[in-house]
Amino acid sequence: MAVIDTTPPGITNNTQAQECRAAWSLTAPALVLMVAILLLPVMVALVLSFTNYSLGNDGFDWIGTKNYDRLFSRSTYEKMFIATFTYVVTVVPISVGLGLGAALLINSLGRFREIYKTIYFLPVMATLLAMAIAWEFMLHPSIGMINQTLEMGCGTVIEAIWPFMATGCADGFPVWLGDKRYAIWVVCFIGIWQGFGFNMVLYLAGLTGVHRELYHAAEMDGAKSAWERFRLVTWPALGPTTVFVVTISCIRAFQVFDTIEAFWPQGGGPNKSTYVMMFAIFEKGVQQNLIGIGSAITVLFLIFVMFLTLIQRWLVERKVHY
């Protein structure tokens, strides 16, 4: 270093230091904001998760990992994990699959494309909370539209061939929102209904990037059927889109909250069957003012989301570059 560097040390150091200062002062606002708005709250939540702080109290006690012990030992939180993962595992594949299917169908259309796009995208644009209230009316067990429609099938041939209809006609149709067997699936259904349009738009964007020539080449190489063309060209070409869509869907599924808050403001569904993580955070941290346990769930939630993001980074870097 000393041998090669023959310029007077003072000048270089000066310019370097100046550039360095300029660089820091230019990035400082962004850094400060990032720390203050993003990192600091996360750190505060992490610290609070080791306390029993309750909003409105002057002080708190350190209780170590007691909050986390509770998360993994209490049946309430077991129900929380079951509800959250059931929702994610159901909603993500189906909404991604439907999104892809709808995108392919729309892409194959010559006319009416825009109309279909708009229709499928409508639920995405609507506020989920407002939609949930509309669903609540429709799902009312006796005066709701859904059960009244089902009742019209009573006495017809449908009743004979579908056992669900037969029991429904005899003993009344399900209390969709009050029955622990149905509640989580109702929420899943609404989640899919609301979310797949968004995935469809992402896939439509991805499809515009697939070159026509690739299809011609595949056809010349003997890929005759539509399925072959999809398997060999479309699906691999959509790889990066799929990774993105799946990650976004996962994160959105973990964040589900509006429907549950609208349907069951107290308790998180029958027997806590729809007690998802976001609702648990809200109930503990905001409704009951138990900041400690609320923070612990938040930290766990962040870990899940971080994990998903890391998987996505890894997949994008390793697997799906063409």
Add this chain to the structure above:
Amino acid sequence: MKLTATAMALALTASAAFAQDKVTVEFAYPYSHLFDVTYEAMMPAFEKAHPDIEIKFRATYESYEDGTNTILRESVSGNLPDVTMQGLNRQQILVDKGIAQSLEPFIEKEADFAKEGYHDAMLSLSTFGDNVHGLPFSVSLPVGYYNMDILAGAGIDKMPTTWDEVIAACETMKASGTKNPIFWGWNITGNWFMQALMWSQDEAIVDNGRVTLDSPEALAALEQMQEIFTKCEMQNLEWKAALASFSAGEIGMMFWSTSALGAVERSQGEFVLKTGPFPGMGETPKGLPAGGNAAMLTSTSDDPKVQEAAWTWLKFITSGEGAAEVAKTTGYMPPNKAANEVILADFYDQNPNKQTAVDQLPLLRDWLAYPGDNGLAITQVIYDGIERIVTGDATDMKELQQEMVEEVADLLPNG
């Protein structure tokens, strides 16, 4: 153009001057579906009597739990309203934390406070450590709502007085084709009906700072609920959906607070509605918890004008014509002698359905608060426990009782 500008400027200064003379009192209340009509009915008279006070309504609380919680949060962030309506069993925590102010200094200044209809029995609901901290605004008791058409259709001519008779009525109704004979309002504020069954047996759910969920009376209450839910095959309806179903004439019997009577009557379909006393466990109930809410002063303003205006508003809504509106628009009883006996003298004769709760007044007991900071979380434990009976998830009541006792013990201050 210039003229309009001048006119506008004039109007602006005028309204600014006007606004300066007015004192603003910020106010928040729960259950908009019950009380919106009440405050709408009160406002014209108040504005006429006190033109210098402006009442600013904040967003309503969804429930008592939400109300308490909102106030606790607002006290941390420093934007408390001047007057708030709180559930009778949620006053304690606000007094303990020093958020609700004592009303004694204001009461002392009033010359004939007792004459305005405030009497000790009513004030005792809001008295903590010899100091009155709130003025009860509306008091309710649990009652039975009966769809007389469905009952008559099933051949029942007498209202049930015990739960065994209720269950028998359920079975008769089921046999005659009513799909949905009963809604038993276990989910009303999560713990009120639990306290109702406990008080029926003359047992307090909180006794000397101890939660008595481990008592034989608590077990009897849980078993009674299980019997009602299973034998009547009660659907697990969300309460708003249940009220809608009852108003539509689909449910035969509904057990709920008398408070909803106004709302139910407003949306009632074509059937004869009658209310009856709350049935007992084998015999007439020995006591019933008072539901309802009280007005509390939470103003943080140093301005004596604001404090005085807040007190004026507080007094207006709990006495005289203000309190009478409560009975007229809801099913609540105004806990005010003057309003009840003078202004509402023939009201109850004309509205026999609203009389039921008044008849039950001798049974009135405190709606008890759970000790410590975790009252809301303890309520949730009771709610979750009862829900497991309704959905059929819990079948062994002794086991359920044990689980609830343990979970509550975790949440108690000395636990």
